[in-house]
Amino acid sequence: MRHEGWRCPSLELANGREIPMVGFGCAFGNWTGGDGLQGFLPEQAWRPMTLALEAGYTHFDTAFCYGTERHLGDILGRAMSTGQVTREDLFITTKLAHPPSPPHIAISHLLTWDWHAVDDIGQRVMDDFEHSKEKLGVGAVDLLLVHWPGSFDNTDAGRAREARLAVWERFEALLARGDAMAIGVCNFTRNHLADLIDAGRTVPMVNQVELHPYCQDPELTAFCRDQGIVVQAYAPFASGSFGLLQDPVIRDVAKEANVSTGQAILRWHLQLGHVVVPKSSNQRRIAENLDLFSFELDEGQMARITGLAPSEPKRSTADPDSVL
Numbered sequence: 537m538r539h540e541g542w543r544c545p546s547l548e549l550a551n552g553r554e555i556p557m558v559g560f561g562c563a564f565g566n567w568t569g570g571d572g573l574q575g576f577l578p579e580q581a582w583r584p585m586t587l588a589l590e591a592g593y594t595h596f597d598t599a600f601c602y603g604t605e606r607h608l609g610d611i612l613g614r615a616m617s618t619g620q621v622t623r624e625d626l627f628i629t630t631k632l633a634h635p636p637s638p639p640h641i642a643i644s645h646l647l648t649w650d651w652h653a654v655d656d657i658g659q660r661v662m663d664d665f666e667h668s669k670e671k672l673g674v675g676a677v678d679l680l681l682v683h684w685p686g687s688f689d690n691t692d693a694g695r696a697r698e699a700r701l702a703v704w705e706r707f708e709a710l711l712a713r714g715d716a717m718a719i720g721v722c723n724f725t726r727n728h729l730a731d732l733i734d735a736g737r738t739v740p741m742v743n744q745v746e747l748h749p750y751c752q753d754p755e756l757t758a759f760c761r762d763q764g765i766v767v768q769a770y771a772p773f774a775s776g777s778f779g780l781l782q783d784p785v786i787r788d789v790a791k792e793a794n795v796s797t798g799q800a801i802l803r804w805h806l807q808l809g810h811v812v813v814p815k816s817s818n819q820r821r822i823a824e825n826l827d828l829f830s831f832e833l834d835e836g837q838m839a840r841i842t843g844l845a846p847s848e849p850k851r852s853t854a855d856p857d858s859v860l
């Protein structure tokens with residue numbers, strides 16, 4: 537447990553609300569399990585999410601399709617009922633509108649939908665939001681994100697843009713009626729963002745994208761910064777794949793800074809201005825992933841980690857550029 541009164545440093549969103557720079561990733565599953573079936577395993581979430589709250593996390597990153605909204609609502613509800621935390625202490629993010637995933641990933645059809653097959657996409661967003669709200673049981677969410685910019689197999693760019701605008705219209709409505717205190721997107725490229733911005737719509741306050749030393753996108757992050765969009769790094773450790781956490785350059789930097797490789801990676805993100813949402817199931821790593829504010833990487837150490845960017849980004853999820 538962190539000392540009483542400690543607050544995670546935060547960034548200001550375009551509407552003046554604060555987002556803590558470290559959130560706890562609430563997607564539990566097997567993503568790197570070779571050829572077998574992959575998917576969400578929300579039953580694994582109970583203990584780590586409880587430990588994260590005890591360790592001092594106040595920012596939690598869940599989604600309609602993760603199946604952990606109920607867990608989060610329950611754990612936070614119990615902590616609020618004993619006075620351990622208040623609603624005002626917490627920053628809760630959820631996400632809607634995840635398209636169907638490839639067949640090797642087992643996500644219930646009740647938790648995903650094809651953007652181009654539903655009759656009324658706006659109604660579907662509102663219905664899903666009500667389910668999320670009920671499971672979380674905390675009233676308005678602090679941040680509501682569009683999970684993907686569209687369906688993976690769509691080939692009609694015009695239709696995709698229309699669908700994005702229809703989803704976003706409902707997000708704007710949820711913001712206006714106070715059900716979401718901030719709204720944003722995930723996995724949006726510059727082109728996806730331009731669809732909303734060029735149409736004169738509310739500029740997303742956050743873009744949550746896969747970012748880590750093996751998957752960097754300086755052009756997109758600079759564009760977001762210019763537009764006042766906070767960048768959130770998901771899978772900040774590449775979901776534990778590609779040997780990132782064993783990279784010799786990061787190991788050396790970590791040794792110099794007297795921290796773990798995980799902490800060196802997260803500190804690199806923070807110094808680039810990214811909000812991070814690491815996930816861990818291990819009590820020690822849960823705590824160390826929040827213990828990032830008593831050391832700094834110098835310019836040379838930052839440059840060495842940045843220099844690890846491969847010519848082709850290594851992604852643990854789909855390439856958003858492949859979504860029209």
Ligand SMILES: NC(=O)c1ccc[n+]([C@@H]2O[C@H](COP(=O)([O-])OP(=O)(O)OC[C@H]3O[C@@H](n4cnc5c(N)ncnc54)[C@H](OP(=O)(O)O)[C@@H]3O)[C@@H](O)[C@H]2O)c1
Binds near residue numbers: 773813
């Ligand atoms: N918007 C989107 O489309 C999207 C997509 C993917 C993820 N996300 C969000 O991002 C969150 C994090 O992504 P992720 O869960 O895929 O992966 P991640 O946080 O990049 O990596 C998790 C892996 O790293 C290990 N790990 C955690 N802390 C460590 C440390 N300090 N040292 C060494 N290893 C460590 C974990 O193992 P242990 O558990 O054993 O510690 C686990 O294997 C998700 O939970 C979700 O909230 C969003």
